[in-house]
Amino acid sequence: MSRRYREAEQRLGVPPLDGWGRRNENPPGMSLWRLIREDLRTHGGNPFEQGFWALAVHRFGNWRMDRPKMIRAPCTLIYFVLEKLVQVFAGISLPYVVKVGRRVRIWHFGGMILGARYIGNDVHIRQNVSMGVAQTWNLKAPIIEDGVHFGAGAAVLGEVLVGRGARIAANSLVVSDVSDGATVLGIPARPLPVRPRPRRSLNEIARDGAAPLQNSSTIRR
Numbered sequence: 001m002s003r004r005y006r007e008a009e010q011r012l013g014v015p016p017l018d019g020w021g022r023r024n025e026n027p028p029g030m031s032l033w034r035l036i037r038e039d040l041r042t043h044g045g046n047p048f049e050q051g052f053w054a055l056a057v058h059r060f061g062n063w064r065m066d067r068p069k070m071i072r073a074p075c076t077l078i079y080f081v082l083e084k085l086v087q088v089f090a091g092i093s094l095p096y097v098v099k100v101g102r103r104v105r106i107w108h109f110g111g112m113i114l115g116a117r118y119i120g121n122d123v124h125i126r127q128n129v130s131m132g133v134a135q136t137w138n139l140k141a142p143i144i145e146d147g148v149h150f151g152a153g154a155a156v157l158g159e160v161l162v163g164r165g166a167r168i169a170a171n172s173l174v175v176s177d178v179s180d181g182a183t184v185l186g187i188p189a190r191p192l193p194v195r196p197r198p199r200r201s202l203n204e205i206a207r208d209g210a211a212p213l214q215n216s217s218t219i220r221r
Helices: 003-011 032-042 050-066 069-090 202-220
Strands: 112-114 130-132 155-157 183-185
Touching: 032 050, 050 069
Parallel strands: 112 130, 130 155
Antiparallel strands: none
16 A cells, blocks of 8 residues: 555545445535535536436435434435446446545446545546456555546556546556546556646747737738
């Protein structure tokens, strides 16, 4: 396990493996209905978006954990029925034990196994994305920070930390940490090189900025 992964567990309040599913992990300070309304807006206000269904059921599964046992028991039955329906009709598996942030957008549908330990705010997930363990004997799953974008068919497996604002290219396999803002591609995924932009002098910037004005004055004449 990397040092960055361990630090992220503490910084993001990721529940330990022996504490999975034992408490409400919905974003604090928001009621169930406020969360569902925000998820609906995030999905373009369309209640028929399958990603919205998956998140709504996920939010309900966490909300029930704060209810008294007499209420929680029937809610648990309802949750597991709804979860199975989402899996069958939307092809999305998002267990309630995954800690999910706000404004997560699940684009399209089908073939999604979202078994991360944590999915941050403003994450975008496309079809056929997989997140989960790398070995059956090690249950540590990925931690996804805020603003990450997943291309179709991407897979992130094992004790992996995907940093803020990272981009996972389509059909890539991520098995090691991804730095903040990086774009990774391939099997296994590796970061794309960042090409430095050439430095320009003030005279070049001024000349380029003045060129459109000269052209426009020529056209008017």
